[in-house]
Amino acid sequence: xxxxxxxxxxxxxxxxxxxxxxxxxxxxxxxxxxxxxxxxxxxxxxxxxxxxxxxxxxxxxxxxxxxxxxxxxxxxxxxxxxxxxxxxxxxxxxxxxxxxxxxxxxxxxxxxxxxxxxxxxxxxxxxxxxxxxxxxxxxxxxxxxxxxxxxxxxxxxxxxxxxxxxxxxxxxxxxxxxxxxxxxxxxxxxxxxxxxxxxxxxxxxxxxxxxxxxxxxxxxxxxxxxxxxxxxxxxxxxxxxxxxxxxxxxxxxxxx
Numbered sequence: 001x002x003x004x005x006x007x008x009x010x011x012x013x014x015x016x017x018x019x020x021x022x023x024x025x026x027x028x029x030x031x032x033x034x035x036x037x038x039x040x041x042x043x044x045x046x047x048x049x050x051x052x053x054x055x056x057x058x059x060x061x062x063x064x065x066x067x068x069x070x071x072x073x074x075x076x077x078x079x080x081x082x083x084x085x086x087x088x089x090x091x092x093x094x095x096x097x098x099x100x101x102x103x104x105x106x107x108x109x110x111x112x113x114x115x116x117x118x119x120x121x122x123x124x125x126x127x128x129x130x131x132x133x134x135x136x137x138x139x140x141x142x143x144x145x146x147x148x149x150x151x152x153x154x155x156x157x158x159x160x161x162x163x164x165x166x167x168x169x170x171x172x173x174x175x176x177x178x179x180x181x182x183x184x185x186x187x188x189x190x191x192x193x194x195x196x197x198x199x200x201x202x203x204x205x206x207x208x209x210x211x212x213x214x215x216x217x218x219x220x221x222x223x224x225x226x227x228x229x230x231x232x233x234x235x236x237x238x239x240x241x242x243x244x245x246x247x248x249x250x251x252x253x254x255x256x
Contacts, residue, residue, distance in 0.1 A: 007190075008108045016106035017090040020189055024086060027193045028079070032162070032200035036075075039159035039208045043067060053210045055225045056156040061209075067158055074150075075163035078170040085175070104182065104189045111188035119187045123195045124238070126181035132241035134172045139231065157207040157228045202237060223250055 010019065042050045044064055051058065062071075093103045111119070138148035151165040163174065178199060182192050205212060206224035214220040219239055226249055227234040233249035234242055242248035 004110055007110050011106060011108040015094075016100065016103070016189075017094050019106055020104055021083075021086060021090060023189065023193050024196065025083065027197045028200060031197035032204050033079075035201060035204045035208075036159040036162060039204070039210065040067065040072075042210075043158055043160075053212075054156075055209055055211055055222050056229070060156045062154055062156060062158060062161075066153070067160060070153070071158060071161040071164045074165070075160055078163045078165060078167065078174070081167055081170060082175060104192055105186065106189045111191055116188070116191050116194070119185050119191045120194055120198070122185050123178075123181040123187065123191070124198065125240070126184065127177045127195075127199065128236050128238050128240050130177040130180060131173055132236040132245075134177065135235045136247075138169055138172065139235070152228060152231065155228055157209050157225060159204045159208045162203050162207040199237070206237065218250065220250075226250075226252065 043061070044067065054061065090103065094100055137143060147166040147169045151161070151169060154161045154164070163170065165174070178196060182195060187195070202219075206221055208221050209225060210221060212221055223234050223239065224237070230249070230252070233247050235247055236242045239248055
């Protein structure tokens with residue numbers, strides 16, 4: 001039985017809200033929580049053979065208590081917030097309003113490859129734009145102390161602190177820049193999962209604090225690490241809007 005047949009069977013056997021919610025949670029676990037958990041184990045074990053790959057020196061790394069108490073609990077709290085809002089949205093659309101067409105598309109067929117790729121690229125570009133401006137707004141003096149400073153308690157970021165943020169910030173930068181584009185382009189639910197997976201994985205890698213690799217477009221974890229260290233550069237995730245606005249930096253400015 002091929003993938004298309006498996007998908008058709010799944011859609012015909014289960015209600016679309018169940019497929020959407022379970023698929024969303026599964027995607028988040030596999031693409032964010034799993035890699036973040038692996039990096040956290042490395043952080044807590046602090047083996048010298050692994051710590052040599054840390055971007056920032058040992059004395060700048062957050063203590064274990066901060067990682068476990070704040071990063072873990074804070075991220076779990078925001079994950080619960082996201083899931084609760086998603087469940088309420090599904091209930092409103094399918095039960096209260098009785099308008100399933102207002103939800104994400106869950107047809108019995110998989111999206112054609114061309115549609116999948118075009119929608120995925122459009123969502124990533126739209127997400128980069130909305131995230132950049134929302135993130136930069138949170139750095140304004142009117143909002144930084146009240147909302148965004150919480151996330152920047154980690155001057156040396158760790159993967160588990162990716163979702164460690166004030167709930168208002170979580171909605172502005174982590175939920176709306178994903179939900180908005182997906183709704184705007186009316187994507188297939190499988191495309192939505194791929195979009196969320198790509199964003200979650202890259203965010204976990206960006207916050208890992210480890211030197212890993214550099215992608216062909218020049219992205220590497222050191223780029224977002226600089227944002228946590230300097231606060232005035234690299235507001236976006238893929239670097240597009242930072243290049244547009246001149247806030248892109250790949251290394252610390254030289255003194256003198």
